[in-house]
Amino acid sequence: MKNIEKLFTKKNSSMITILKKMDQANDFSLPRGIILVVDKDNKLLGTITDGDIRRAFKNKNKVLSAQDIMNNNPLTFPHDVKHKDIIDELPKKLKTRKNSSRKFLSNLILVKNNIPQRIINYYELYQNLEINDKAVTVVGLGYVGITLSLALADVGLKVFGYDNNKRKINRLREGDIDIHEIGLDRLLKEHINKSFIPANTLKDTADIFIICVSTPIEEDSNKNFSTNLVFIKDAVTNISKKMSKGSLIILRSTVPIGLTRTEIIPLIEKVSSLKCGIDFSVSFAPERTIEGMAMKELRDLPQIIGGYDQESFEKTSRIFSKLASTIIKVESIEAAEMIKLMNNSFRDYVFAFANNLSLIAYDHNIDINQAIKSANKGYPRNPIPYPSPGVGGACLTKDPYIFSSILKSSRNDVFRLSRSINISMHKHVVESILDQIKKRNIKFKDFKLLICGLAFKGDPETGDLRNSSSVEIYKMLIEKNIKAFGYDHIVKKREIENENINYYDIKKGMKRFDAILFLNNHIKNLRLDIQKLIRQMNDFPVFYDGWSQFSKDEILQIKKCTYMSLSSVKNSLDS
Ligand SMILES: NC(=O)c1ccc[n+]([C@@H]2O[C@H](COP(=O)([O-])OP(=O)(O)OC[C@H]3O[C@@H](n4cnc5c(N)ncnc54)[C@H](O)[C@@H]3O)[C@@H](O)[C@H]2O)c1
Numbered sequence: 385m386k387n388i389e390k391l392f393t394k395k396n397s398s399m400i401t402i403l404k405k406m407d408q409a410n411d412f413s414l415p416r417g418i419i420l421v422v423d424k425d426n427k428l429l430g431t432i433t434d435g436d437i438r439r440a441f442k443n444k445n446k447v448l449s450a451q452d453i454m455n456n457n458p459l460t461f462p463h464d465v466k467h468k469d470i471i472d473e474l475p476k477k478l479k480t481r482k483n484s485s486r487k488f489l490s491n492l493i494l495v496k497n498n499i500p501q502r503i504i505n506y507y508e509l510y511q512n513l514e515i516n517d518k519a520v521t522v523v524g525l526g527y528v529g530i531t532l533s534l535a536l537a538d539v540g541l542k543v544f545g546y547d548n549n550k551r552k553i554n555r556l557r558e559g560d561i562d563i564h565e566i567g568l569d570r571l572l573k574e575h576i577n578k579s580f581i582p583a584n585t586l587k588d589t590a591d592i593f594i595i596c597v598s599t600p601i602e603e604d605s606n607k608n609f610s611t612n613l614v615f616i617k618d619a620v621t622n623i624s625k626k627m628s629k630g631s632l633i634i635l636r637s638t639v640p641i642g643l644t645r646t647e648i649i650p651l652i653e654k655v656s657s658l659k660c661g662i663d664f665s666v667s668f669a670p671e672r673t674i675e676g677m678a679m680k681e682l683r684d685l686p687q688i689i690g691g692y693d694q695e696s697f698e699k700t701s702r703i704f705s706k707l708a709s710t711i712i713k714v715e716s717i718e719a720a721e722m723i724k725l726m727n728n729s730f731r732d733y734v735f736a737f738a739n740n741l742s743l744i745a746y747d748h749n750i751d752i753n754q755a756i757k758s759a760n761k762g763y764p765r766n767p768i769p770y771p772s773p774g775v776g777g778a779c780l781t782k783d784p785y786i787f788s789s790i791l792k793s794s795r796n797d798v799f800r801l802s803r804s805i806n807i808s809m810h811k812h813v814v815e816s817i818l819d820q821i822k823k824r825n826i827k828f829k830d831f832k833l834l835i836c837g838l839a840f841k842g843d844p845e846t847g848d849l850r851n852s853s854s855v856e857i858y859k860m861l862i863e864k865n866i867k868a869f870g871y872d873h874i875v876k877k878r879e880i881e882n883e884n885i886n887y888y889d890i891k892k893g894m895k896r897f898d899a900i901l902f903l904n905n906h907i908k909n910l911r912l913d914i915q916k917l918i919r920q921m922n923d924f925p926v927f928y929d930g931w932s933q934f935s936k937d938e939i940l941q942i943k944k945c946t947y948m949s950l951s952s953v954k955n956s957l958d959s
Contacts, residue, residue, distance in 0.1 A: 387412040387413070387414060388414065388420075388500055388501065388502065388503070389426070390405065390408065390409070390412045390414060391405060391409060391414055391418065391419055391420050391500075391503075392419075392420050392421075392422045392426060392500075393405060393419050393420070393421055393422070393432075393450055394421070394422070394423075394424075394450065395421050395423075395429055395430075395449070395450050395451040395454070396449050396450065396451065397421075397449060397450045398448065398449055399437070399440075399448035399449070402419050402432055402437070402450060403437070405419050406418075406419055406434065406437075413710065414503075415491070415503050415505065416434075417433055417434040418431055418432070418433050418434075418491050418503060419431065419432040419433075419450075420493065420500050420503075421450045421451070421454045422499075422500070425499070426499045426500075427497070427498040427499055428458065428460065428493060428495055428498050428499070428500050429451075429454070429456060430450075430451075430454035430455050430456040430457075430458060431454060431455050431458040431491065431493065432450060432453055432454045432455070433455070433491065436453045436454065436455060437453065439453070440452070440453045457481065458491075458493055459474075459477055459478075459491070459492045459493065460492070460493045460494070460495045460498075461473070461492055461493075461494050461495070462494065462495065462496070463494040463495060463496040463501040463502060464496075465494065466539065466540045467504075467509060467516070467539075467540060467706070468516060468540050470492065470509060471509060491503050491504070491505050492504050492505070492509075502709060508705070514702070515541065515702045515703060515706065516540055516541065516542075518541075518591040518592055519542060519544060519587065519589065519590045519591055519592070520536060520541050520542065520543050520544065520590070520591075520592045520593075520594065520703070521543075521544040521545070521546055521586065521587055521590040521592065521593050521594070521623075522536075522543060522544070522545050522546070522593075522594045522596055523546050523547075523586075523593055523594065523595050523596060523597060523619045523622075523623060524546075524547060524595065524596040524597030524598065524615075524619060524637070525545045525546070525547040525549075525552060525553070525556065525582060525596070526547075526596065526597075526598060527563055527675070527678075527778070527848070528596040528636060528637070528671045529545065529547070529594075529596035529597075529636075530545070530556070530561065530563060530568070530572075531563075531565060531568065531673070531678040531679060531682060532594065532596060532636065532671070532682065533545045533580055533582075534568060534571040534572060534575060534580060534679075535571075535679060535682040535683070535707055536703070536706070536707065537571070537575040537578075537579040537580040538571055538574075538575065538579075539706045539707060540579075540706070541579065541703075541706065542579055542581075543575075543579060543580045543581070544581050544582075544583065544587050544590065545580060545581065545582035545583070546582075546583055546584070546585070546586050546587070547582065547584060548584060548618075549584070550584045553582050553583060553584045556572070556576065556582045557576065557577065557582060559572055559573050559576050562847075562879075563847070563848075564676075564845070564846055564847035564848070564874055565675070565676065565678050565679055565846075566676070566677065566679060566680070567679040567680075568678075568679060571679070586622050586623065586625075586626050587626070588626060589626070589628065590626060590627070590631070591630065591631060591632065592631070592632045592633075592634070592699075592703065593623045593627065593631065593632070593633045593634065594634045594636055594703075595616065595619050595620065595623070595633065595634065595635050595636060595637055596636045596637055596671070597615040597616055597618075597619045597637055598615050598637070599611050599612065599613065599615065599616055599637045599638055599639055600612045600615075600782070601782045601785045601786060601789070608789070609785040609786075609788055609789040610789050611639065611640055611643075611786055611789065613639075613643070613647070616635075616637055616639065616648070617647075617651060620633075620648055620651050620652060620655075621651065621655055623652070624651065624652045624654075624655035624656040625655060625656070627652075627656055627658070627664060629658065629663045629664065630663075630664065631658075631663075631664045631665070632664065632665045632666075632667070632696065632699045632700065633652065633664065633665070633666050633667075634666075634667050634668070634669050634700050634703070635648065635666070635667070635668045635669070636669055636670065636671050638670065638671075638724050638725070638779065638782070638783060638786065639668075639721055639786075640721070640786050640789065640790050641718050641721045641722045641725070641790060642718055642721070642790075643721065644666065644668050644717045644718075644721060645692075645717055645718065648666070649666055649692070652664070652666070660692055661692055661693050661695075661696075665691070665692060665693070665695055665696035665699050665700075666691075666692040666696055666717070667689055667690060667691040667692065667696045667697060667699075667700040667717065667720075668689075668690045668717045668720040668721050669687060669688065669689045669690075669700055669704060669720065670688055670720060670721070670723060670724030671724070672685055672688070672724065672727055673685060674844060675777060675841070675844070675846045675848055676841070676843075676844025676845050676846040677844045682707050682708070683707055683708060683709075684708070685708060686708060686710035686711065686712045687704040687705075687707070687708045687710070687711050687712065688712050688714055688720050688723050688724075689701055689704065689711060689712065689713055689714065689720060690713075690714045690715070690716050690717040690718070690719050690720025690721070691713075691717070692717060697713055701713070724783070725783045725786055725787050728779055728780045728782075728783035728784070729783050729784040729787050729799055729802075731775075731780060732775055732780055732781070732783070732784045732799075732802050732803065732806060733784070733798060733799070733802045734768075734769050735769055735771075735772065735775045735802075735806060736775075736801070736802035736803075736805040736806050737768070737769075738752075738756065738768055738769045738770055738771040738772075739771045739772065739774075739775075739805055739806055739808075739809050739950075740805050741755075741756070741768070741771065742771035742809075742950040742951040743808075743812060743951075745950075745951035745952070746812070746816070746950065746951045746952070749951075749952050749953065750951060750952060751932075751936070751949065751951060751952045752770075752771055752949075752950065752951035752952075753770055753771075753932040753949065753951075756768045756769075756770055756771075770931075770932070771809075771950050771951070772809070772853070772905075772930065772931060772950075773809050773810070773813050773853050773854070773857065773903050773930040773931075773950065774806055774807065774809040774810050774813075774853025774856065774857070775806040775809075775853070776840030776841065776850075776851045776852045776853045776854075777840045777841065777848065777850065777851055777852075778848065778850040778851055781803070781806075781851045782851075784799035784800070784802055784803050785799070785800070785803065787799040788800045788803075809853065809950070810853055810856045810857050810860060811860070812950070813857050813901070813903070813928070813930065813950070814857055814860045814861060814864070816948060816953070817833070817861070817866075817899065817901070817926070817928065817948075818864065820899070820926050820946060820948070820953075821866070821898075824898075824924055826898065828864050828865045828866050829865045829866070829867065830867070831866050831867060831898050831899070832866075832867040832869075832896060832897050832898050832899075832922075833861070833866060833867070833868055833869070833897060833898060833899035833900065833901060833926075834868075834869045834870070834871060834888055834890065834894065834897055834899070834900050834901070835854050835857065835858050835868065835869070835870045835871070835901045835903055836871050836872075836890055836900060836901065836902050836903070836909060836912075837854055837871075837872060837873070837902055837903045837904030837905070837906050837909065837930075838852060838854045838855060838858070838870045838871070838872040838875055838880060838883075838885065838903075838904070839852060839854075839872055839874055839875050839904060839906075840852035840853065840854075840904070841904055841905065842873075842904035842905040842906030842907065842908075842909070842931075843905045843906065843907060845873070845874055845906060845907075846874065847872075847874040847875045847876075847879070849875060849879065849883055852904075853903060854870070854903040854904060855870075855883060855885070857901075857903060858870055858885055868886065869885075869886045869887065869888035870885040870886065870887060870888070871887070871888055871889060871890045872904075872906075873906045873908040873909075874906070877889075890912065890917070893917065893920050894917045894918070894920045894921045895920045895921070896921075896922060897920075897921045897922065897925070898921065898922050898924075898925060898926060899921075899925065899926035899927070899928065900917065900918070900921070900925075900926075900927060900928065901928035901930065902928065902929055902930050902931065902933060902934075903928075903930040903931075904930070904931070905930075905931035905933060909933055909934075910933060910934075914927075914934060914938075914939070915938070915941075915942060918939065918942050918945060919942060923944055924944045924945075924946065925942075925944070925945050925946070926945075926946045926948060927939050927945060927946065927947050927948065928948045928949075929947065929948065929949045930949070930950065932949050932950075936949070936954060940954055940955075940956045940957070941956070942956060943956055944956060
């Protein structure tokens, strides 16, 4: 629970301190009416509720400090306890309290090493009981659907997964998954066919459906973009045939603003003959986790929810509050749809700014990372991000196009501009490599290089090759007949070869190579013996440091070596 320490007080705190903290709880989205008394290590000593304060006033207690009025035997549970276990254990715990105790035990404190982490009350427990009885069906078991399904299964829900890809379902049933996410494998093995049941048909009855199917973006011959809605409409049609009165449908797939209200709800109503807001509920709750840390962020990130009505919001909130401690209610479904697009498009936009700077710096042979570092140092406003060989991933690169596709034609299209700057980085990398080859008087077909880091990013690490800048750059180099090879610390040889990339294992050394390009920022790049690898290479080796991870000066100590970053090219003094 974020800011929970704002409720901490010491046992000698005065009444005015306690009352002030209670009063300010709302400002930090914390429960009102409870203060946690802790020792110097923040370990829980007791609780003070508004009831304790009333009783103190009633008894005209003059010695009004925390230790005089606190309940020093509060109800605590381990922070990672399942709510069902709390409910099973609660009667026992309550019995141990003396019946005569007048301390109000309506708040349960979840602790880690006896340090409070979260406060829950009986209402939350009751809501969870209700939710635990419901059948949740996650529709679409790709990256978003599978991570969410297993996170929900892990907090005690029974989750049915539905995907129309039979192969995927068969693999999942065997506990096999090709998504690289910390903790995902373990959760799949733990919950598969128990609390997580994947199938390639929709269950006949379900109360809650969460839609996580693909919504790819497409470009037509006039270079206009639109979102392909075939998958989401197919999923919605199927759900509408199975749902019943009281169902809740949550959209988690990314969609253009307005789609849920103008197309999805009417489609559900038409197929099901039920009425939204009367017979069923709808909400939009976007997925915002970062690949590589999804399981952590599903618990840590605030969950944005836009409901069709208050009931839709509340029902959705009950599900997501099982995962996340902060739920953000937004004014409408449309606001939630927009927020998803905003977060990703903003990142693409600021990265485009940094990338554009690197292009300008290249013209002047300025080390842009050093320049940005200096610009940001001690400057307290909007730090400039660092540039990269391109912005990748399935989601980040798509959302600006969705914005662009719904933008009125009279408006400036900053989204598309950002995209085109970020894409232009691929050409920039390729052209600067070609320049080096030309300078060496080597034919393109005789120039052998290795790209290290094919996944679309290295930190947090992922094995996802979708919209990877490295893969794009590889293809452009191959088109120029360059002898290009690829290696990745995470992506397996089989998957690399499936992408039609010539695999080469960097562990075999770099003999007979002319260049090595580091195009993602994986931490393991830094564990390689770079000096040794470069020394094994042909004369006049090219070292391309796409993320400025390495020490330029160290590389340049190697004879006849060229160090390249996005913005600068430097040769060893003895080149
Ligand atoms: N990957 C991300 O990081 C990310 C992050 C946030 C949001 N999103 C959004 O979430 C949605 C899903 O993304 P993803 O990366 O998981 O996509 P994905 O392509 O990995 O997975 C989609 C899954 O849906 C299944 N599917 C397609 N149509 C179906 C149907 N009619 N019925 C049942 N299953 C169907 C596919 O077989 C596939 O397994 C997209 O809208 C995407 O933009 C993705």
